[in-house]
Amino acid sequence: MGSRQRSDAGRIRLLMLGPSPEHPGGITKVVDSWREGGLGDLVSLREIHTSRLDDPWPRQAVHAVAALIALFWVLGRRQADVVHLHVSTGGSLLRKLAAAILARLFGVPYVAQIHSGQYEEWVAHNTIARTCSRLLFSNAAITAVVSERWVGLARRIGGKEVLVLPNALSLHEREVLAAAAAAVSTESTGPPVLLYYGRWSPVKGPDRIAAALTTAPPAGYEVRLFGNGDRIWLEDTFAALPPDNVVIGGWIPLSAKAAELATATALVVPSRFEGFGRVLIEARAAGAPVVASAVGGVVDVLNGYDRALLVPAGDDRALRSALERVVSGDWPPPAGRSGRVPDLPDRYWAERVVAKLAAELERVTGPAAAGAGGHASG
Template identity: 25%
Template sequence: MQRIGRVAMISLHTSPLDQPGTGDAGGMNVYVVELARRLARQGIEVDVFTRATSSSVDPVVQLADGVTVRHIHAGPFEGLTKNELPGQMCVFAREVLRTEAMFPVGHYDVIHSHYWLSGQVGALAADRWGVPLVHSMHTMAKVKNAALADGDAPEPAQRVIGEEQVVEAADLLVANTGIEAGQLLDLYDADPARVEVVHPGVDTELFRPLGPAARAAARAARGIPQDAIVPLFAGRIQPLKAPDVLLRAIAVLLDREPALRERLVVPVVGGPSGSGLEHPTALADLAAGLGIADVVRFVPPVAQDELAEWYAAATLVAVPSYNESFGLVAIEAQAAGTPVVAADVGGLGTAVRDGRSGLLVADHDPSTWATAIGRIAADPAFRDRLAAGARRHAVRFSWDATAAQSLAVYQRAQELMRSSAA
């Protein structure tokens, strides 16, 4: 079996250096960074190709030992939406090929592309370099369009066709969960022999339970009373992530129990993204319209170490998304020992153990969500049992395991490419 020495990762539309929680940066950014770092620790060099979005960024940035981010100039630095990026794929692909041409033949052993735009470029590069293409969808247009949030725009036909082409071109497809693997088979007619399930991981050292004193300090540093009930949302503010469901649930909860208002703090950690950029104040306007602006706090996106403290300060973390391929926020919160209330959609059924590490909610009805949140808020013993179960569940997911399984996928992709060429 040929050893994997160098991996070319392609993340066209969002850089691993971007701050998760705003713009197009989210769980996929964390995934690319952590996978690349863990592969590098195993002696594998990783180059991440991404589109430059500022003239101030260096063309080449060392993210970590063995991990290099290469910024490709393709189109204007600012002002391009994700839906406009297909027009820059040819330029981006040309520059990726030009970069590889500076090295000896056979420099990269495998390409791992992330999201369909990157998969289109990866398919071209794989053909040119004679190496296998491994692709991770992360999200899929057909899945998103089947469960659109109110007011959200459907993904365009261009993306659907592009995804179908990438599924056909890839030597192997990586799915985050068995549910996602099934969606690739059912919706995209993927070959079952070319789909592998590899769970994302979590940094259990960074996201870990804090003792009572440290949790008290985390609350004090954020001006949160020690006896407060704190349902937290973390992520990009857009209809797909459904932070409005949490706010509407809080309004229902306060109608049922007005006395909770004195103890309730609802942090929303993140920034507008996607179609949420069209109305960046929509969530604040909703809070005001619901009469709960006094209990809601809007917090700009924060670095991972600070996010860990927000999780520690929370009573629970709400993940009301209409779809998630896995749900890294859910697994991070649980690793920090914080129960999660999540929509029972997509990969969240894998990321959360209902009744053991959190609660899964079958719909997006604010009344149902208010009941789930109120159940945890009203029963500290139940909350503590979920918190203990949350940590036990989360430690089953490690980035080291993700990297080891991804490496096995790369090697299998090499074997498949050789056998098909024989």
């Protein structure tokens, strides 16, 4: 694969395919942080949105067809040097495989990045998914994963050049989270507050919080849940708890999330599957205590964070015990006179991550692109 003629001031023309930010989710926040981290200064970035979270399947089909037509148009006019595919389970894989086939037809290299924490189990039990995955990743110039935990998976489904691209926070995001934490001079003296922020679905496990709190003292805690997804399911899940103890909000902006993290007794991440857990790095940037299931990429993300309490994956009894410790005031220990201190390693800084990505894109689109290696880049 040789170099391609570039027409945008010599910068790589990167075409990114993923979900629409109109219905935000984990992947859209990754792209937002990359933009804020300066990706648009390093490459000429263009996006095609292939789906919208929570839309019914007929609309998803329309989005997919429109996206593939747009991709065909851009590739046919030779307006992209490399394509970046954000891949999850289900229809996402099929959409990105179709996009990858188009990219190969036009001789354009592509990056395929796995995001879902369910991907490993899904391909293990689904022959079609496994076959499609091998077709997609074996022909990718780069297979990207969000954590070291998934490098082995990438290899097993055909990835050759494997790159670890963790979720990351921009300087602006880090500053907002740190400032909110600094504004809270002392720990709250009120009832413990358990914060959940993320997708409202069984995969992310908010129902495990409700089950764990059924024996907690009625006046001993408050649960605050934010995000998006199946609200009716979430409300039914928490219906057995005292209504005054439960607050269900929606998707909130960074400033509101920072305020919630700054005042919560603990962020709870009870996922059954987790690729990375972006909210974990937000918690680290705010110095917030975390109770989390040791599943998927969570262990990597929280490695070295002394305000984290990990429970074994799938162990409901251990999760109940951990939340009882929070509700009883036994954990976390007081933050001390200095308050909550941000503790986010620089590997989760968006500026570092986009620089790494840009360097790899330069490699696969430049004169040295024909040299095929087999390493994993962390």
